[in-house]
Amino acid sequence: MITIDLIDQPIDVNAALQTVEDDGAGAINTFIGTVRNKSTGRPVIRLEYEAYDSMALHQLRKVAEQAQQQWPMLRKVTVIHRKGTLNIGDVAVIVAVSTPHRAESFAACQYIIDTLKQVVTIWKKEFYEDGDVWVAAHP
Amino acid sequence: MITIDLIDQPIDVNAALQTVEDDGAGAINTFIGTVRNKSTGRPVIRLEYEAYDSMALHQLRKVAEQAQQQWPMLRKVTVIHRKGTLNIGDVAVIVAVSTPHRAESFAACQYIIDTLKQVVTIWKKEFYEDGDVWVAAHP
């Protein structure tokens, strides 16, 4: 079962974790990405995430499906990304997967967050005291 | 910061996650071990965890400290294990770590749960409809 969401409200981590509960799964791995107070040494004040919603949702689902193909024992996958303005400590993304055994839960969760960062159409702008930058835009 | 606990009450996952929040950490990886409804193909009714408490707490702390030595960028580590009687779906263990970047959060969390399973003095007895077994006791 795959749960995908892209929301402009705070992510409910507990509710997200409940979506991957499964009596046949002994292992749940979760990655939570939060807003750090600095980026490449520079103090960050806040972030803004912009998304190409329809494509982001489609690509998120594809990434989750690819993980299920690669790890057929994967029970449930949930990926929720937030957009809009985020402050330090806010949760930007949560990936949660459940599997019967633990090694696959780590591998599948890491695959999903790594691939998400490469293909999902979401853009992050970091705001500093003296300016702002679209992350990764330039070499 | 290291938080270690061994409790005979349900593990509060949300509270555990809050203990690893850190404004300098952009990544939180969490492993949750739950009671599966079967083991090596056999339906499981419930589990009982027995612990050598003082040594288990000491070894848990050592494992967390070893992770901090191996990944010095690790911010916070929390490991909570439950003991006593657990039913299907109950959380037996949670490991949560926060780091500035994500790769280390996966590696450190996996190291902790893998090492925990090798050295921490906790024993699991599985109960089936027609008997019970101390897990891993015999070759």
Added chain:
Amino acid sequence: MNLKIALFGIAREIVGQSTLEVAAPEGQSVQELLARLQQEYPALNRLSSLAVAVNNEYASDDAPLHERDEIALIPPVSGG
């Protein structure tokens, strides 16, 4: 044909608007469209990457574009 192109992130800021309409010969390729936009908005050339999405999928350079396609310009993504 007329192509309607959605713009996001830094590409939206460079162009100064969130959609572009361009007239193009039928079956124009992704590569041709990109070259044209990069000529018109040279700042696009300085990005680490620039892809085109057609109907929510990344499109290859030689893919032909059609009037009813949902087209988007995809600067380097940075989600997560």
Added chain:
Amino acid sequence: MNLKIALFGIAREIVGQSTLEVAAPEGQSVQELLARLQQEYPALNRLSSLAVAVNNEYASDDAPLHERDEIALIPPVSGG
């Protein structure tokens, strides 16, 4: 000297009690204690592993034991 040994899990069940007191010559090694317990309780020999902990640390085979040590018999752990 008298050694007090804490027993857990299947080791506790094999011995039938949660602590054992045994008289031993001063400085008896971990290995000697183990051999003696395995002789007295042969079911211990069938375990995948059997370690001795002294003061909350795993002890090496040749470590000498002392009367005030906190000693425990550690069958294969299965936490997590």
